[in-house]
Amino acid sequence: DAGIxxxxxxxxxxxGTPVTxxxxxxxxxxxxxxxxxxPGHGLRLIHYSYGVKDTDKGEVSDGxxxxxSKTEDFLLTLESATxxxxxxxxxxxxxxxxxxxxxxxxxxxxxxxx
Amino acid sequence: xxxxxQNSGPLSVPEGAIASLNCTYSDRGSQSFFWYRQxxxxxxxxxxxxxxxxxxxxxxxxxxxxKASQYVSLLIRDSQPSDSATYLCAVNPGGGSNYxxxxxxxxxxxxxx
Numbered sequence: 001d002a003g004i005x006x007x008x009x010x011x012x013x014x015x016g017t018p019v020t021x022x023x024x025x026x027x028x029x030x031x032x033x034x035x036x037x038x039p040g041h042g043l044r045l046i047h048y049s050y051g052v053k054d055t056d057k058g059e060v061s062d063g064x065x066x067x068x069s070k071t072e073d074f075l076l077t078l079e080s081a082t083x084x085x086x087x088x089x090x091x092x093x094x095x096x097x098x099x100x101x102x103x104x105x106x107x108x109x110x111x112x113x114x
Numbered sequence: 115x116x117x118x119x120q121n122s123g124p125l126s127v128p129e130g131a132i133a134s135l136n137c138t139y140s141d142r143g144s145q146s147f148f149w150y151r152q153x154x155x156x157x158x159x160x161x162x163x164x165x166x167x168x169x170x171x172x173x174x175x176x177x178x179x180x181k182a183s184q185y186v187s188l189l190i191r192d193s194q195p196s197d198s199a200t201y202l203c204a205v206n207p208g209g210g211s212n213y214x215x216x217x218x219x220x221x222x223x224x225x226x227x
Contacts, residue, residue, distance in 0.1 A: 031213045040219070041219065042218060042219035042220055043202065043217040045214065045215075048214065050213070090157055094213045100146060101213060102160055103148075103160075103204075103215055104160065105157040107157050108156075108157050
């Protein structure tokens with residue numbers, strides 16, 4: 001798993017409640033990413049980070065915020081969860097394989113918003 | 115909108131056959147291309163990447179890239195039931211976003227014993 005862990009691995013929550021997902025890496029990589037994966041949509045980038053306190057939006061960032069106070073941790077927060085945010089969330093880090101930079105994924109978090 | 119297109123499948127092949135998975139992309143400036151395999155309920159894992167026109171081989175896997183046609187493919191020789199998974203094509207648009215990938219929706223491959 002390229003030294004990436006995600007917590008929690010499964011979560012059930014209610015509409016309107018805040019939810020925070022954590023991604024932790026042991027690889028000291030600069031770039032970290034949050035994706036969501038839904039049937040019919042594939043993997044879509046929510047937010048990414050290119051360093052401590054440096055983050056930017058992806059294609060589906062509405063309703064999500066992120067924070068990165070340490071190199072190893074990247075947090076994804078749903079301020080007020082909605083049923084449309086029921087999904088599988090993957091964290092990824094960007095690492096180098098030879099001369100090529102590529103992405104490696106964590107195990108995922110399954111989130112159900114009731 | 116930069117797009118990556120894959121046939122959703124399912125693609126069904128008999129054991130021992132060659133499986134051919136295809137991907138097209140819209141951004142002509144794209145620089146590198148990746149194939150990920152994802153088993154049901156698991157996270158994507160990198161199989162191969164390619165950034166030069168032509169073929170790149172790794173064991174039973176061959177990636178093929180044709181930038182003029184904006185087309186990348188993955189061939190799996192001697193397909194095994196354990197190859198049954200969803201295969202994701204991903205494209206690095208390059209330029210100022212060297213570390214971002216755009217993913218296709220994936221092709222489901224089933225290898226029948």
